[in-house]
Amino acid sequence: MLEAPVVSSPALPLAGRHIVLGLSGGVACYKAADFARELVKAGATVQVVMTDAACQFITPVTMQALTNRPVFTSQWDARESNHMPHINLTRGAHAVVVAPASADFIAKLAQGRADELLSLMCLARPRETVPLLVAPAMNREMWAHPATQRNVAQVKADGATVLGPAAGDQACGEIGDGRMLEAHELRDELTAFFQPKVLAGRSVLVTAGPTFEAIDPVRGITNHSSGKMGFAIARAAAEAGAQVTLVAGPVHLATPRGVRRIDVMSAEQMLAAVLPEAKRHEVFVATAAVADWRPASAATQKIKKDGSGQVPMLAFVENPDILATVARLPAGERPFCVGFAAESHDIVRHAREKLARKGVPLIVANNGPATFGRDDNALVLVDAAGERELPPGDKLSLARALVAEVALRVLPQRA
Numbered sequence: 545m546l547e548a549p550v551v552s553s554p555a556l557p558l559a560g561r562h563i564v565l566g567l568s569g570g571v572a573c574y575k576a577a578d579f580a581r582e583l584v585k586a587g588a589t590v591q592v593v594m595t596d597a598a599c600q601f602i603t604p605v606t607m608q609a610l611t612n613r614p615v616f617t618s619q620w621d622a623r624e625s626n627h628m629p630h631i632n633l634t635r636g637a638h639a640v641v642v643a644p645a646s647a648d649f650i651a652k653l654a655q656g657r658a659d660e661l662l663s664l665m666c667l668a669r670p671r672e673t674v675p676l677l678v679a680p681a682m683n684r685e686m687w688a689h690p691a692t693q694r695n696v697a698q699v700k701a702d703g704a705t706v707l708g709p710a711a712g713d714q715a716c717g718e719i720g721d722g723r724m725l726e727a728h729e730l731r732d733e734l735t736a737f738f739q740p741k742v743l744a745g746r747s748v749l750v751t752a753g754p755t756f757e758a759i760d761p762v763r764g765i766t767n768h769s770s771g772k773m774g775f776a777i778a779r780a781a782a783e784a785g786a787q788v789t790l791v792a793g794p795v796h797l798a799t800p801r802g803v804r805r806i807d808v809m810s811a812e813q814m815l816a817a818v819l820p821e822a823k824r825h826e827v828f829v830a831t832a833a834v835a836d837w838r839p840a841s842a843a844t845q846k847i848k849k850d851g852s853g854q855v856p857m858l859a860f861v862e863n864p865d866i867l868a869t870v871a872r873l874p875a876g877e878r879p880f881c882v883g884f885a886a887e888s889h890d891i892v893r894h895a896r897e898k899l900a901r902k903g904v905p906l907i908v909a910n911n912g913p914a915t916f917g918r919d920d921n922a923l924v925l926v927d928a929a930g931e932r933e934l935p936p937g938d939k940l941s942l943a944r945a946l947v948a949e950v951a952l953r954v955l956p957q958r959a
């Protein structure tokens with residue numbers, strides 16, 4: 545077994561992991577080459593095992609070059625002095641990932657067959673310590689067939705994790721379910737798989753990004769929030785096993801895998817989206833930089849210069865405080881509320897004031913101007929018990945640390 549502790553970072557999320565990557569036969573083998581590369585770039589060591597059918601689609605030479613390790617294709621491989629590659633290959637591994645997993649290969653797994661190296665190795669792996677993940681790839685009719693669905697259910701019942709498949713254009717020209725996930729999606733799924741499931745079965749609602757308050761159809765007021773921290777929290781919560789809903793202001797960020805996203809523009813729209821969701825979620829993390837004011841009335845047509853040199857006078861009204869509104873919901877409908885405080889000075893004092901003013905149990909304070917748009921951040925947790933700094937780091941690592949803190953605070957409430 546590998547004894548070294550696994551220390552990962554967003555740049556190398558799979559550092560220290562040893563992954564056995566199995567390829568069974570299918571056109572998606574071309575994506576497996578990219579996936580192997582993604583794994584290596586993410587810091588993992590990768591040992592490839594291929595079936596004969598996989599070797600019809602891509603050569604072991606390619607996979608060896610990408611992983612820098614000789615590929616195994618036969619249980620009779622004489623390179624293993626004990627002639628037992630089916631045993632040796634998984635003994636130091638953190639996971640076996642079969643991508644692509646063909647319909648035939650899934651059928652073999654379901655039946656516990658072992659007539660070639662890859663299925664033999666899957667059967668012989670230590671199930672308690674070496675999880676099996678499979679990424680199906682096949683024609684939509686094959687995927688939908690009751691036999692395949694029966695086999696997939698059996699493979700899941702036996703403890704394997706099934707990644708995907710996705711829907712879309714297929715190599716055969718048909719469109720439907722059965723496409724293998726893309727390489728970067730598989731990498732993210734595997735990274736998430738290794739995160740502790742501290743919020744398994746829980747639900748988390750997150751607001752993120754700026755709001756945009758219209759002045760007229762072409763202009764508005766907004767701010768510099770990039771949404772990165774909120775998106776990182778949504779991702780970290782999903783990785784931790786929670787069902788996550790993300791209410792996002794206007795940002796150009798990809799939705800984290802497995803997260804349900806609701807896009808809004810203004811503070812009022814954000815409140816309207818959040819309120820019904822808040823009652824259905826156990827945790828609410830408000831990271832959005834909601835505009836404090838909006839124009840009292842947005843013009844329906846573009847406001848034009850009239851040539852007089854006069855500047856239009858805009859009247860403003862205050863926006864609703866979304867976090868405080870949720871925190872005032874009656875007990876039983878109110879999620880555990882976490883606020884963010886973006887400050888430019890006296891960070892902890894202001895955060896403590898917000899804790900009281902908004903009536904929330906936890907405020908996460910940060911230096912707003914120093915962090916807008918950046919990938920790193922530094923956070924201070926402020927609650928009734930005191931302050932605690934999370935060590936500075938990238939936003940995803942901080943989000944994971946915050947999720948762990950929230951889990952600690954939410955768990956006893958259920959007991």
Ligand code: CTP
Nearest residue numbers: 830831832834863864865866867883884885886
């Ligand atoms: N917040 C909110 N709705 C608002 C304003 C803020 O939900 N209308 C939430 C933010 O998402 C954040 C917290 O309240 O979680 C604090 O936001 P911040 O902008 O730091 O504080 P404000 O209440 O706007 O106070 P100030 O502008 O005076 O610092």
